[in-house]
Amino acid sequence: MTTSTPSPTAGREVAARVVGLSKTYGQGEAVVRALDDVTLDLYAGEFTAVMGPSGSGKSTLMHVCAALDSATSGEVLIGDREIGRLHDKALTLLRREEIGFVFQSYNLVPTLSAEENIVLPLAIAGRKPDRAWFDSVVATVGLGDRLDHKPNQLSGGQQQRVAVARALVSRPRIVFADEPTGNLDSRSGAEVLELLRASVDTHGQTVVMVTHDPVAAAYTDRVVFLADGKVVDELRQPDRDQVLAIMARMSDAGPGGPG
């Protein structure tokens, strides 16, 4: 924690907590330790970036936190619920009620219009969208009259903004974004990041984002650095240069190349 600035974490509510989390693949000689005893608090109302070189375990960490994958040992709490003990049905409900996703490749349903994609999580849960909330989400997404377009009629940036709206519409406790700008040019990427930033600032949304990109990381409140399945560093109120500096240091020290 060499470059961390003192911050008022004490007063913050914790949205998700990871305690002693380990995840291994394979057995015996071929064992791969994707996560190695990670302990981490993710604070509510904060925009957190998880960074690290390829194979550092950042995606695995996110999948486990988001109840998409299970841990080998350790605990994950969403709110105050330990998800390791939950069965499929409860996990399904948890994903439905508490978690939103944004994927690198948008993952919109190609046969549904933008609007239908946005309300899909509500449709799955059998809920009616709260019109005012839906309108405000759509307004921030800035799609205008393209709401009835199919995904293949939208640009990558537009598709990803639809995906962000989809993640926000059910007002989840926490939104996980997996390299949301990975497939986008810098301008579209900036729009998506601003959208995520705005959801944190105006609605107090908790967002956790996995990224390679120091520019993207600079939009966040906090950056957590992972290497070899361990949390190795952390930045608050990061800027691009600080992030680059840490990453350069990590790539000098670690066995893996820069991400």
Added chain:
Amino acid sequence: MIRAALKSLLGRKLRLVMSTFAIVLGVAFVVGTLIFSDTLNRSFTSLFASTVGDVVVRPDGGGDAPGGVLSTRTVPGDLVGTLAAVPGAARADGMVNALGVYVVDDEGKPIGGFGPPSLGANWSDAPAGNGLEGLQIAEGRAPEGPDEVVLDAATAEKSGYDVGDTVPLITTDETANLAPTLVGVADFAEGGSLNGATYAAFETAEAQRLFHEGEDEYESIWVTAADGVTQEQLLADVEATLPDGYEAVTGDEAADESASDLLEAISFLTTFLLIFAGIALVVGSFIIVNTFSILVAQRSRELALLRALGASKKQVVRSVQLEAFVLGFLGATFGVLLGIVLAIGLRALFATFGLDLSGQPLVYRPRSFVAAYAVGIVVTMAAAYLPARRTSRIAPVQAMRDEIALPEESLRNRFRYGLLLALVGGGLLAVGLTDVLGLGRVGWFVGGGVLAVLLGVTAMAPVLAGPFLRAARALYERLFGSIGNLAGQNSLRNPRRTAATASALMIGLTLACTMAIVGDSAKASVDRTIEESFTGDFVVSSIFGGSFSASIAERVDGVEGVDAVVRQRSGFAEADGDFTVVVATDPESLERLGVTFVEGGPADLTTGTVLLGDSYAADRGLAVGDDYVLDAAAGTVTWTVAGTVETGALLAGGVIVSIPTYEAAGYPPEDSMLVVYADDAASGLQDRLDEVLADQPIVTAKDQAAFAAEQREPIDQFVLIIYALLGLALLIAVLGIVNTLALSVIERTREVGLLRAIGVTRPQLRLMITLESVVIAVLGAVLGLVLGIGFGVALMRAVRDEGLEVISVPFGQLGVFLLLAVVVGVLAAVLPARRAARLDVLEAISTQ
């Protein structure tokens, strides 16, 4: 969620159409068959209702002669007056009915003849039961003396005769040829028709002269109820005065009896068509399983996304099941429409065979539509069940990954289940074919066994296909280089899919191949039996397979160069509930006919005795001296077994009596076959025989080769009809291949783009897809041929005892099937290959 499922369906319209096609065809067959058979029922029920009186009086047991033959027993004419005087009767009319009165048209060809009967009758203006008018003179007048005749309107029109013309008629009694003047045309006042039967009516005395040798007697008497008297009341009155030996039934009962007898006799048609509906649906469900497996595989990422967004396993499975439901519903709806068209087509088709239902509008009963939707939806949902279930194994995390492999059950397990199923099927088949357990219901065992073997082999197919596909790959590589290699690899990439697609083709070809063997063996058997048992030089027989006038024998005997003529007669009977054919001939001619005696000799065949085929007698535990009881035309008769003979073909199952015995049992004095022996030096006999038979176009003289050809013809026709029906299964299978290939191309868009980017030309791409298609088709054909030969040979072995002794496998024809499979493969690839070739390279590569 429901909306998402429906949208997903609509987003794939072409695929929808192709997957639905199988359902549409299967349902159409079901609906068409049901509508047609209801129409048939309604038509015959109304026909028979207008051809009975309020009460019908006839000889005892007159309603249940075996095989629908008319017995020679009659009701005396003086009973008519007695019955007319019965309290509730308004009138009584005697009815003369005869079969085998053929109308010859103005070009010398007999009208009808196959199927519907050629009726002769006395003209009567008696009203039909329940106040129906029945047949009425529509044009001209009723016949009033000898040499006058009335025809029904349809026959008059078909034959081209107008009132005033002379109508040549052929009868099966002694008279043989008639040429009365057409004085009137009769039609049903209430509409309706004779369904293709021909009807020639004479004045009563003339009819009795023709059909009853001038005796005043009738086949039946119609008693008409007075106003306000019900059929039941009239029946009671009639029964009170009726002498012994006669029975009375209400018209309703008599009509029901006739209709149900006839409908039972033609119910095999409905069964037959429904079997093909079943085949279409089984083949179709293979396609649906495959389509849904591919759909689910392609959409697994989308489904994983839904899971990640909080959809439960149940919701995901249900969304796929909902798609299946909608597909089944749509398929059933289109199937119903096509089925109605099919029913119209069937009506037209049967009209060309003589069963003319044009007077009867199609009958739509609710159960036809209920059945359509039940079948369409149940089959689709059942076929989609496993693929839908598999979606529950998709983990939400897979939404994050690029390539998803759906977890599938191991091929080894699948092979084991398949093997087990195939063995069970083989067992069922063996039980059904040999009937060792004596369970009866043979058809169910055989059908179930065949289905189980087919499903078992389908389950094993991915494993069985392995070596075949690898060999094909190697061959392709040698012939077509790296493109061939790629095509071979593609077919190996998903052996399940390749095998399932091939299986649909396999089913059609298995059945076609079985039929080819059955047909060929039957023809070979016919040839062999005719060769072994054809003793004369010529045979004279009816082209309709029925009987003909006994006077023909005398004519033929008088032809120059004819040494001897031996008559044969045959009629239906029932012994212990089994249909039997009784053959009658002259005992002195038996040895000349090639009959070999096991016990007894020709001299033992006297009046009241019978010769039985040795195996027939052994099966029934009958020995010489025993009584043999059977239901003949005029009721139960008891004959003494006088001897046994080796079972030969011309003598059918082997129940042989003398001609007097036959006539005493109530069969009409008509011949069904004449065996002609020529003088040694006779030449040009065929021409002289043809000449003497010229005015009898219903009979022909044939030498051995022509007779054999005539006997083979119905077999060929039958096999052709079955091929035509199996063609539908083939069509469904072809669409299955198109479907699979099209989906594979979509799935591999990126890869296709890549191939194009590195320099694969469009023709090469098309070749690659065509090769893949051909290997699927040939795999299906090979599996089908192997199974078909197995089934065919097993079937023929099982019926060896029943006179079909030769097993013949038509390898040439099977080779044609294989070639056909290659053509099918090439054709199926046309559209998918074009689609692949047309892909824009850049877009294809960037597709994810």
